[in-house]
Amino acid sequence: MEGEYRLAAPAKLNLSLRVVGRRPDGFHELEGVMVLLELADELRLAPADGNLGLRVEPGGSGAPSDLGHNLAWKGLVAGLGEVSHDVSLALTKRVPVAAGLGGGSSDAAAAWRLGRRAAGLPDRPSDDELTDLARIGADVPFFAAQAAVAQVSGIGERVAAMQLAPDTGHEVVLTLAPFGLSTAEVFAELREDEWGSAGLAANDLLAPARRVRPEIDELVRLVLAAGAEPRLSGSGPTLFALLPDAARADAVAGHLDRAGVSALRTRLRTEPASIETVAASRKEPT
Structure with a gap:
């Protein structure tokens, strides 16, 4: 790839979240409304001159920097199919970790989109790809679907864009x-x-x-x-x-x-x- 791709990874809120059942595999079936926030992390994908890796800033953010545990890296691998030796991903954390704001899942979805763009592939997921992304995290499909507001159901893989009521405070x-x-x-x-x-x-x-x-x-x-x-x-x-x-x-x-x-x-x-x-x-x- 040439140049650098940048993408914000917004936090989210659950305006509603209801548990409606449990699947045979143990995962809970959910339904609810999710919205994006202006609060966001930032991801940058760039050529790496042979130095494959992931950089997380700031160092004390609480997000894992090892490739095996970082959700952004998992999203990038899913987007590219396999990570080229000349790709480097930088993640600037602003969304609090383990806070219910979806920061890690948003990072995964943003990295997936960046990987798809770098590979010359569509960065809007199909239904099958949404199902695959839900295996990374239940909130990942919502972020990847690129809807500011959505009704989300299943284990997170069913995402339908919607509008908020006009009197909703922003x-x-x-x-x-x-x-x-x-x-x-x-x-x-x-x-x-x-x-x-x-x-x-x-x-x-x-x-x-x-x-x-x-x-x-x-x-x-x-x-x-x-x-x-x-x-x-x-x-x-x-x-x-x-x-x-x-x-x-x-x-x-x-x-x-x-x-x-x-x-x-x-x-x-x-x-x-x-x-x-x-x-x-x-x-x-x-």
Whole structure:
């Protein structure tokens, strides 16, 4: 390949997440609505002059930098079929890790798209490719499908673009917990009588997440005290609130900051990210 490809890997929120069953292979069947955020990682795919590898910045982000465990690298391998010896992938992390925001899955989907572009292949997945991508992670198909808002079902492989209600607030306050949560641990705590119990605008994983990490109860209390409605994204522990305008969102974030809670401001994204091509620099003749 010549030049460099760049692509943002946005975080996501689960506006709703319902567990509706379990498959014979043990995976849970889900349905819900997912949206993209402006908060995003960035990936860059470039020629490597024979130095095959992955670079994760900053070093203390919590994302694995070894090829066998990094989801971005798995996505790149899936996109290319096999990684050429002259390809290097750089990942700049901004999305918190193990937070329920889909950062690793978004990285995988973005790397898949970059790999497809580098290989001269379409970067919009077919239904079969969405099923394959779901094996990397349940959220990967949503990010790869390039919909800013979508109804997602199955184990994540069925993605249907949709529109939000006109009165949906686009200003977002994220309440970041000082700990991560394992998705597997939260699902292991989920009881069958809790499947589908949360309603259309909530998250069936909130109750099991609170049992795994009772500290979430205090975060919920603080968001309510700030005058906002707390909702859980994914398996947590991040809580989010949708606000109608920037002034209201700033006020909620300020209240949380004064209470000693880490709050992050962002917005709902209205369009999926597009791949940017950076031409290779030419060397001057000597």
